[in-house]
Amino acid sequence: MHGDEKRHVPAATVPRLTLYLRKLRELHAHGVARVSSKDLAAMIDLNPAQIRKDFSYFGEFGTRGVGYEVPRLIAEITRSLGLDRTWNAVIVGAGLLGTALARYRGFADQGFRLVGVFDSSPGVIGASYGSGRVRAIDEFEAFCAQERVDIALVTVPAAEAQTTVDRIAAAGVRAVLDFAPVRVSVPAGVIVRQVDLSSELMILAYSLADDGAGGDVS
Amino acid sequence: MHGDEKRHVPAATVPRLTLYLRKLRELHAHGVARVSSKDLAAMIDLNPAQIRKDFSYFGEFGTRGVGYEVPRLIAEITRSLGLDRTWNAVIVGAGLLGTALARYRGFADQGFRLVGVFDSSPGVIGASYGSGRVRAIDEFEAFCAQERVDIALVTVPAAEAQTTVDRIAAAGVRAVLDFAPVRVSVPAGVIVRQVDLSSELMILAYSLADDGAGGDVS
Numbered sequence: 001m002h003g004d005e006k007r008h009v010p011a012a013t014v015p016r017l018t019l020y021l022r023k024l025r026e027l028h029a030h031g032v033a034r035v036s037s038k039d040l041a042a043m044i045d046l047n048p049a050q051i052r053k054d055f056s057y058f059g060e061f062g063t064r065g066v067g068y069e070v071p072r073l074i075a076e077i078t079r080s081l082g083l084d085r086t087w088n089a090v091i092v093g094a095g096l097l098g099t100a101l102a103r104y105r106g107f108a109d110q111g112f113r114l115v116g117v118f119d120s121s122p123g124v125i126g127a128s129y130g131s132g133r134v135r136a137i138d139e140f141e142a143f144c145a146q147e148r149v150d151i152a153l154v155t156v157p158a159a160e161a162q163t164t165v166d167r168i169a170a171a172g173v174r175a176v177l178d179f180a181p182v183r184v185s186v187p188a189g190v191i192v193r194q195v196d197l198s199s200e201l202m203i204l205a206y207s208l209a210d211d212g213a214g215g216d217v218s
Numbered sequence: 219m220h221g222d223e224k225r226h227v228p229a230a231t232v233p234r235l236t237l238y239l240r241k242l243r244e245l246h247a248h249g250v251a252r253v254s255s256k257d258l259a260a261m262i263d264l265n266p267a268q269i270r271k272d273f274s275y276f277g278e279f280g281t282r283g284v285g286y287e288v289p290r291l292i293a294e295i296t297r298s299l300g301l302d303r304t305w306n307a308v309i310v311g312a313g314l315l316g317t318a319l320a321r322y323r324g325f326a327d328q329g330f331r332l333v334g335v336f337d338s339s340p341g342v343i344g345a346s347y348g349s350g351r352v353r354a355i356d357e358f359e360a361f362c363a364q365e366r367v368d369i370a371l372v373t374v375p376a377a378e379a380q381t382t383v384d385r386i387a388a389a390g391v392r393a394v395l396d397f398a399p400v401r402v403s404v405p406a407g408v409i410v411r412q413v414d415l416s417s418e419l420m421i422l423a424y425s426l427a428d429d430g431a432g433g434d435v436s
Contacts, residue, residue, distance in 0.1 A: 011424075011425075011428075014420070014421050014424050015417060015421065017420075017424075018414075018416075018417040018420045018421065019401065019417075021420075022399060022400065044401060045401060045403060080424070081420050081423060081424045081427070082423040082424050082426060082427025082428070083420065083423055085427075087419075087423050087426070089419075096317075096318040096321045096322065097318050097322065099314075099318070100314040100315050100317070100318035101415075103314045104314065104315065104415070107416070107419065109416075110416050110419060110420065111423070112419055112423075150423075150426060151419065151422055151423075151426075174426060175422040175423075175425065175426050177418055177419065177422060181240060182240070183237065183262060183263060185263060191422060191425045191426070193418050193421060193422060195413060195415065195418060196236075197319075197322070197413065198236075198325070198327075198328050199233060199236040199237075200395055200411050200413060201305075201307075201325065201328060201330055201369065201395065202232070202235075202236045202239075202299050202301065202328065203232050203233065203236070203411060204369055204393040204395060204409060204411060205299060205300045205301055205305050205329070205330075205368075205369075205393075206229075206232050206235075206298070206299045206300050207229075207393065207409045208300060208305070208368060208369075208392060208393050208409070209299070209300025209303075210229075210300070
């Protein structure tokens with residue numbers, strides 16, 4: 001299978017496709033062979049018409065009164081998301097968050113293979129993270145020249161995030177998932193997404209405070 | 219200070235306010251007293267007109283050619299986000315991710331106080347997470363009756379997420395940050411936000427695959 005055979009779905013659909021895929025895999029694991037858009041909609045709290053529209057990108061194979069074939073949907077979504085291959089990932093920053101992510105079993109289940117963990121601190125380099133040992137960041141470029149690295153998860157402190165991402169991009173890695181609480185810029189051709197935990201907490205705090213209820217001043 | 223004195227800003231502004239606040243605190247720490255919308259825009263990769271519009275909710279105190287007073291902006295945004303008080307947080311699920319979050323220093327810096335970590339597994343209950351010991355989930359309701367809990371971070375496995383969130387909501391906690399890779403539903407009056415790591419990875423994989431380049435099939 002190659003990328004150019006993949007059917008193109010609009011980017012806005014992608015977050016929903018990840019939800020469908022997860023639920024469909026769960027149904028498949030429970031032996032469910034078919035599902036209607038209505039039942040699926042109820043399970044994941046979406047509109048049935050939205051689901052039918054999203055699935056129409058895979059061709060017309062939903063049958064009224066019978067529903068969609070679960071295994072076929074799984075195959076189509078997997079292919080559309082580019083999950084029908086293995087993506088090699090590294091983690092840069094072997095602090096508590098980086099180490100927790102290195103041990104996160106969910107990655108392998110989704111077709112992501114952790115091929116390396118890097119850090120700049122001599123106190124951390126060489127430490128075990130379960131399936132390997134932390135490498136020195138100074139070896140990063142040589143590592144990328146030897147091994148294909150598709151995605152870098154960046155878990156360094158905020159002050160080091162931009163220089164780290166610059167280094168990752170210069171080494172030819174084309175996708176970055178940034179956990180540092182700071183926006184980073186990347187050259188054209190590199191994709192970056194941010195997981196910003198303290199921002200999420202601030203948004204929750206705003207929602208609580210905005211209700212007029214919530215915590216006392218302490 | 220009370221919630222009803224807080225100026226109301228539109229919810230859509232909130233994610234940007236968190237960005238401004240972080241950058242302004244950084245400037246303040248470096249002794250910068252004033253900043254123009256143009257300079258701030260360049261620092262955080264936003265449009266200056268957008269920034270002026272967002273700041274207009276705090277009243278007109280930007281002066282052309284002189285800029286905004288950094289300390290005053292920090293105070294206004296802090297107040298608008300409800301960060302002028304302490305929010306009590308718990309973590310439910312003391313696996314690797316939960317434990318990493320429990321040790322994450324960024325929370326305290328933002329006014330969030332971790333008051334408890336809970337788990338259902340006898341092998342984990344009683345273990346240290348740095349500033350305390352993991353409590354049994356069976357004590358959760360009694361704990362919430364004694365101590366104000368504003369926000370729960372949920373780091374349990376997907377299969378336990380909904381029942382865990384139901385329990386948290388029933389105990390009177392009004393904000394949930396869900397790290398489990400599954401959508402949960404909450405009763406009216408409870409706010410939930412999701413941090414979905416495997417979904418973020420899938421979106422990156424889609425972007426890489428969609429470029430037509432990316433990894434080999436392996």
